[in-house]
Amino acid sequence: MIINILKKNCALKLLTIIIIVFSSCQKENKPKTKIERTQEYLKKDFTQYVNPFIGTSNFGTTNPGPIAVRGMASVSPFNVSGNQNLPLEKDNRWLSTPYIHENTFLTGFSHVNLSGVGCPELGVITAMPTTGDIQTDYLTYGSTYSNEISEVGYYSNILDKYNIIVETTATTRVGVSMYSFPKGTANILLNLGLGLTNEQGGRIKVVSPTEIEGTRSVGSFCYYKPEEAYPVYFVAKFSVPADEFGVWEKPNTYQGVEAEWMKEYNGKTRIKKGFTKEVTGDSIGGYMRYHFDTPTKVEMKIGISYVSIKNARENLEKETLKKGFKQIRKETRTEWNQYLSKIEVEGGKKEDKIKFYTALYHTGIHPNTLNDINGEYPKMRTRETLNTEGTRYTVFSLWDTYRNLHQLMSLVYPKQQSDMVKSMLQIYDETGWLPKWELNATETTTMVGDPAGIIIADTYLKGIKDFDIEKAYEAMLKSADQLIDNPLRPGIKDYIEKGYLTTKTIHSGSVSTTQEYNITDFAISKLAQELGKEKDYQRFLDRSVSYRKLFDEEFNLLRPKNNDGSWLSPYNPETGANFVKNLGFIEGNAWQYTFMVSHDVEGLKDLMGGEKLFEQQLQKVFDNKQYDMANEPDIAYPFLFNYVKGKEWKTQKTVNDLLETYYKNTPDGLPGNDDTGTMSAWAIFSMMGIYPITPAKPIYTFCAPKFEKITIHLNKEYYKNETLVITSNTTNKEKFIESIKINNENLDSFFISHEQLINSKKLSFYLK
């Protein structure tokens, strides 16, 4: 996968490897100090196991472009525009990624991108190196490409049409490109007209022969909230002063009398050579132009900000001013290596290592940084400039991530998780409401439920408490109790009065939305218990199982109810699979949702007529191909067999099968949208043998690990132990868990509390 076409690079790499091997051999002869031992893992290169092409096909919607850990900027190859890319062309279908592995026609490199999402957004500030005449239409200047390389923090290809070698890397807020031009006329185009987003408009200005600045409008994610569209600011700096420069604009085509007077210029692109003032418009761009006597490299850095051009420039300067491409690439890789090294896996298959570290890499992309290097970030909606102390994170796809991603953060990256919670509370301060699906300081209100509180409770209950829990609790109660004008819980009045939403309450998803509210109410009850708010504890615990009223014994499944309390009829519980819109369930059907009550498995068992019928019904999901690995509602199902004594092997087998079937070291190696790391987090937990089965309940349940030894380096600011080690005697998938030991004592359960786990040093699996 990681192809290297640059001979020079190849030699350098080999030399580096020799040096590393040689120096590590040298060191092994000396006794190690404690610091050497504890920090040793940092010297290992975990980035070698990351294959950024995983998820770039099969609607994984990841991209192979370089990004720093939780970076604001990234540099993705952009190959989703133009009929050359049909059928996967952005204007001809719903398409939510700037890059698709099987496409072939590249029209630039976009500098702000989302990873693993299901709606088109960002994918703007596209740069394209070309040769020859200035062409401003991407259909004309686009090119096929070859010799792709993607590594952590690095992407390269060759543009066939121009014989230009493109190399890209990134810091947190700066995308960095190195273009190796052949001799002759060379151009670097910045096309603000092209983008994945549905928004339009921007401005661009050549500041000097080495600098271009501008803005681009983005927003209306999932075609929602167009009124919250907002600008992204950029400053581009070029290492070689342009011999010529300019901007272009393509105006609208006029109709009527004015069209006659405009004649041939009506709607025609205008290239403004040497122009130094801004142009504004929907279809605009700028270019730098060179005349090279010999093959020449030009480095381009594009600093990003959501606050101002000034901040974009400051971000660029502070992060990259004195650094060249190679150093930036190296530092970003080092930063990723630090992130990845928090979990060290040994033994097992190399393919599994690649699947594991690529998944872990995917969890380090979103949520990502919103604030500039000076701490400034835009306030929600109005976008006034505010200041943050810690990182203000953004891209909170919480309907996805409340299920496992934040649990992974709490375990492995508690400081980041703490800042994520603080960011949610900043959003509450700014808007009066916790986030639902926040994106760059806009609330997209995509998906359903009230998920932020689940995450907050889960985090707090895992002992991460360095945030204002009283404020958080107040915020959680607000969305749980406010009956009118409640943007987080539409239909709350019916939910409180009847215990559920009806087919009349909302257009779609009355059952699943009830379940989501139940889960949040369960989280509130757990947090209330912890905070000693006994009344709330009981009140919300009662509310958390109201889904039971929607259980229909006829199908042994959940079923929508009408406003008068009658069942929705006729009823086919399979309706809703494959994202078909239906009255009862959002992005799913009754099979995919009924078991999404892991906080009340015993209750569900009772409803179904006992454990045996529960297990049979759960097995049917898999046997009848109702299980959808590509979406979140049933994501925890495989672990529910652990609730049936003697059937725990089914969890192990099912998880194993799913890991093999849906997770692969290939571009189509994700089940579907990565959902900002949720699908990846599922694989990470599953491969470690532990899964946070019930959001807001600090427990894990077990499956068979995919590695012989897993060392989680714990953050000492939050946890007393330095490491948690998980071992397994085998990774043979034909073997099943025989016994589990915690700190060498037998554990007589397929569940363990978070507290016990992180306060033990070792979890050992024995498979037979």
Next chain:
Amino acid sequence: MIINILKKNCALKLLTIIIIVFSSCQKENKPKTKIERTQEYLKKDFTQYVNPFIGTSNFGTTNPGPIAVRGMASVSPFNVSGNQNLPLEKDNRWLSTPYIHENTFLTGFSHVNLSGVGCPELGVITAMPTTGDIQTDYLTYGSTYSNEISEVGYYSNILDKYNIIVETTATTRVGVSMYSFPKGTANILLNLGLGLTNEQGGRIKVVSPTEIEGTRSVGSFCYYKPEEAYPVYFVAKFSVPADEFGVWEKPNTYQGVEAEWMKEYNGKTRIKKGFTKEVTGDSIGGYMRYHFDTPTKVEMKIGISYVSIKNARENLEKETLKKGFKQIRKETRTEWNQYLSKIEVEGGKKEDKIKFYTALYHTGIHPNTLNDINGEYPKMRTRETLNTEGTRYTVFSLWDTYRNLHQLMSLVYPKQQSDMVKSMLQIYDETGWLPKWELNATETTTMVGDPAGIIIADTYLKGIKDFDIEKAYEAMLKSADQLIDNPLRPGIKDYIEKGYLTTKTIHSGSVSTTQEYNITDFAISKLAQELGKEKDYQRFLDRSVSYRKLFDEEFNLLRPKNNDGSWLSPYNPETGANFVKNLGFIEGNAWQYTFMVSHDVEGLKDLMGGEKLFEQQLQKVFDNKQYDMANEPDIAYPFLFNYVKGKEWKTQKTVNDLLETYYKNTPDGLPGNDDTGTMSAWAIFSMMGIYPITPAKPIYTFCAPKFEKITIHLNKEYYKNETLVITSNTTNKEKFIESIKINNENLDSFFISHEQLINSKKLSFYLK
């Protein structure tokens, strides 16, 4: 015309008049000092004779909005949009003014405007006060209006729909408005979507509850040079902090699959309340919103710049920060009074005084200031920021103004004329070419000919020499001699080789363009003579009469020739009147152009077969209604009778008739487009009894003055005398010139040199 509806104002005015009268009575009892005597004229209020409504109908294309002397900003009522204004609606016909007197539907006040031009341009940054809900569509929020007042530096009306009193004034770079709102909800809209210009696009941002900033694209004057479209920057400050604010944008309407996903928001205006980041786009705006318990006044100042928002803010602050509406209005009026007082007229009809001072007012609008208060201005085309020492003037409609406006400037405002020439030389420095029709640092290349050199020669030959004449001469020779890629003189190769352009050389105007080149060549020859460049003098003098080859004895008129030297046939010399496009003449026909050779009247007489036939042919122009007072080519014709001994009375009579017929104290009181003051300058000279008959030849010819005493206050930096006084024993139009005295000595000619005139103190007409 100058209606006053504000009672309070009325009382104030009366009081002021009483004080002035009283104090002047007081003073008359004392003997006057010399300084008192010489400066006395400044105390007189000449602005009272200006009626800014003159020219706002009949395609005069002036507007009644306030502007400072040569101001960059102005505040014009904008009433040319919307079908309510049909047939004079800007999108339904060629329309080049933001205001038309007979229209009734007002959609705002535009803050950059051109006066007296023939193509739509500027008319942007439109502000509109409203009440009630925020409406963003001008068709909805527009209103009829009543109680219009227009004075120098002041315009007011009442918006019928809202009962809002609008008052406006301006400094050089700032438009100032005072809105008197009734109690209740009030809004101030800034609509960047609306404009007279054909360009589109801009950005807007609410900086604080008292400030909005933004840009608006303008350009492609006369539908030319769209590639030179450029931004105008503004900062708006509000005296009362808004209770609410916001921006809006109306996106394009999508077609195809995306339209389905966008559903009802597709193409719909989005109001973004409280939004503090910029929006960019074609149809955008911003608003300030208030809730007033009592009727409240809000003052809005809009600073303008063609360099940057920063400069727009600096312009605003330096020109108006510590000044209220009343003081600004007073200072602008004082500034205009100083401008107008340079020519003091006494005796004669009051209507003539109004015609005269309004005309003089019109000459003080363009050329206008381009540079910011800090001296910065945009370089031609590329718009890099440059710095000027003197004023960098702009709006050089030179095909019009070379005929008389700059001659008026040289006589009465030589410092301004000198700076105008320097501005032309700056343009030469920046582009390699003198201007043709320069507008805000773009060369529109509208109209024909090579007029800048005529003005430069005329200025220099009148003794205004404080500019780099060698550079100017070099620039003049360049356009006169460069045979290829010559933007000023297309067709120059044929012109040099054949002496004229042919019907093949250019699409239209082969004869008239030949004449224009002849006039410039005459100017070069005169300047060469002055500079002692004898060879050039003779060479260009020879070239200056090459039009003679196009004289056809068959018609006793000029006639286009084909490439082979044959006459264009068939030929109707009347074709081309009323702006009908034709092969021979630009905006005219053979009658209107044949006599446009005032530098070679004797030559033309010879061609026509002598003085008598010349006079008969000239008379036919008037008798056969071929004379067009509304355009420039035949503008000097009435004065040509002075070249025929004994027929000078015809000049006096014709000029008198034209002044009465075409110049009136009514909105339709200009013959047509004012042509940035050229039509007004014609009236000024004509009413003073002197006319600069031959551009670049420093002479004046005479007609009967319309006043008994005219005192021109000369600039002592350029002229040795303090005043030039022109007197006439009568202004009775039935009387004709009997004799003319210069310094009490009889003048035996109907012509006088500039030198003799300005070095004499008195020119006296005796009519009988």
